[in-house]
Amino acid sequence: MFDLQDIRSQFPILDQKVNGKPLVYLDNAATSQKPVSVLESWNRYYSEINANVHRGIHTLSQLATEEMELSRRKIQKFINAKNDFEVIFTKGTTEGINLIAYSLTGLIKEGDEILISHLEHHSNIVPWQMLCERTGAQLKVIPIDENGVLQLDFLEENLNGRTKLVSVNHVSNALGVVNPIEKIIAEARRKSEAIIVIDGAQAVPHFKIDVQQLDCDFYVFSGHKMYAPMGTGILYGKEEILRKIQPFHGGGEMIAVCSFEKTTYADLPFKFEAGTPNVGGNIALGAAVDFMESIGREALQNHENALLDYAQKQLLQIEGLKIYGEKANRTGVASFNLEGVGISSDVGMILDKMGIAVRTGHHCTQPIMKHFDIVGTVRASFAVYNTFQEIDILVEGVKKAQRMLS
Structure with missing residues (x-):
C-alpha cells in the first residue's frame, strides 16, 4: 500500500523550515533528497x-x-x-x-x-x-x-x-x-x-x-x-x-x-x-x-504522474502562465514562465522566501531556451515524497510572485 506519510518520514531534511516556512522541495530534477536507509x-x-x-x-x-x-x-x-x-x-x-x-x-x-x-x-x-x-x-x-x-x-x-x-x-x-x-x-x-x-x-x-x-x-x-x-x-x-x-x-x-x-x-x-x-x-x-x-516502481510512477497532472491543471489557472511542453508526453517536470516577468530567477527568489525550492534559468539546455526565444524558465520537479498540498503552496507562491513582479 502506497503510504505517502511513511515515505516522507524517511526523509529527515523535509522536516526543516526555510526562511521560517516549511520546506517545499521541488528541485528534484537537479537532485533528489536521500532517505534514511541510504x-x-x-x-x-x-x-x-x-x-x-x-x-x-x-x-x-x-x-x-x-x-x-x-x-x-x-x-x-x-x-x-x-x-x-x-x-x-x-x-x-x-x-x-x-x-x-x-x-x-x-x-x-x-x-x-x-x-x-x-x-x-x-x-x-x-x-x-x-x-x-x-x-x-x-x-x-x-x-x-x-x-x-x-x-x-x-x-x-x-x-x-x-x-x-x-x-x-x-x-x-x-x-x-x-x-x-x-x-x-x-x-x-x-x-x-x-x-x-x-x-x-x-x-x-x-x-x-x-x-x-x-x-x-x-x-x-x-x-x-x-x-x-x-x-x-x-x-x-x-x-x-x-x-x-x-x-x-x-x-x-x-x-x-x-x-x-x-x-x-x-x-x-x-x-x-x-x-x-x-x-x-x-x-x-x-x-x-x-x-x-520497496515502494514499487509502478506505485512511484503513478504518484508522480498524478502530481504532474495536478500541478499542470492548477498552474494553468493562473492567467498569463505558460508551461513549455504542455501538450507533450511528460514526466516529473513543470517548466513555466509568467507573462510580463522577464527573469525567471526573480520568481525563484520570491518562492524561496516562502520556503519553496525550484530551479530557474536555462537548466544547462541553452539550445532549448533559444528555440522558445526565452532566457530561462521556472522549473518545478517532483519526486515520490512530494504532496498535492505542496503543489497548492507552489501555486499560491507563483500568484504572489506575479503580483509583486507584474
Whole structure:
C-alpha cells in the first residue's frame, strides 16, 4: 500500500523550515533528497567497513568488496542488464557520456555522422562536439516542435550508412518530455549500424528501465537524482562493445599486467573503473535501489504522474502562465514562465522566501531556451515524497510572485 506519510518520514531534511516556512522541495530534477536507509548505508560503510576494494585480503577489504559488488548486482537487476559486468560505476551521467565519447575516438572518423536531438542537456551535446573536433565527424540534430516534441521524420533523411552514433535523452531535464526512444532505436537499427547511447538521468527516477528490451548499446544515469549520494552514477554497456572500445582512464585497478613495455587491461567491468572508486557512494546507490523497489516502481510512477497532472491543471489557472511542453508526453517536470516577468530567477527568489525550492534559468539546455526565444524558465520537479498540498503552496507562491513582479 502506497503510504505517502511513511515515505516522507524517511526523509529527515523535509522536516526543516526555510526562511521560517516549511520546506517545499521541488528541485528534484537537479537532485533528489536521500532517505534514511541510504544515509545509514553510506554511514555504515565509513563507520564499520571503510577499506579499499578488490585489493586486500584482510577482512574489511573483503567486506567492502562484497558490499560494492552486491550493489552492482542490484543495479544489474534494476535495469535488467544481461550481465553484472556490463554495469560500470561512474561519478554520474556526465562522466558516463564523456567516457563513451572518448573511448569511441578510434571508431569514429572524418565523414561519419553523429545524431543527437534539440532536447539534450549540455552534457549530451558538448562531448559529441569534442569528438567531432577530434575526428572530423559531423554533428546532426533532430529538431523539435512548439511543444518540445522531437520531429522524427528527420530520421528518414538523416539516418543512413554514415550515421555512426545516435545519442538522445530518455526524458528532457528542462521540459520533462518523454522521448520515443524505442522508435528512435528501432529506426536506427533499421537504417544504420550506429552505436546507440541513451541519457537516462531523468528517466530512471520515474519509471522502470529495461536495457535489454530497449536494445540500446549504452544507457547512462546518475545516482543523485534517484535518492543516492552525489558523485555516483552508472554506465551500462553491452558486453560486445565494452570489449571493443578503449578505456577512458588509466591507472590502478584497470590493469591486468603492467610493464614499461606494455600494459594489458583488466577484464570487465574493471577495465573502465580506474582508481579508488566511491565505495561508500556505490554501496549507498544499491540502498537507493532497495528504497525504490520497496515502494514499487509502478506505485512511484503513478504518484508522480498524478502530481504532474495536478500541478499542470492548477498552474494553468493562473492567467498569463505558460508551461513549455504542455501538450507533450511528460514526466516529473513543470517548466513555466509568467507573462510580463522577464527573469525567471526573480520568481525563484520570491518562492524561496516562502520556503519553496525550484530551479530557474536555462537548466544547462541553452539550445532549448533559444528555440522558445526565452532566457530561462521556472522549473518545478517532483519526486515520490512530494504532496498535492505542496503543489497548492507552489501555486499560491507563483500568484504572489506575479503580483509583486507584474
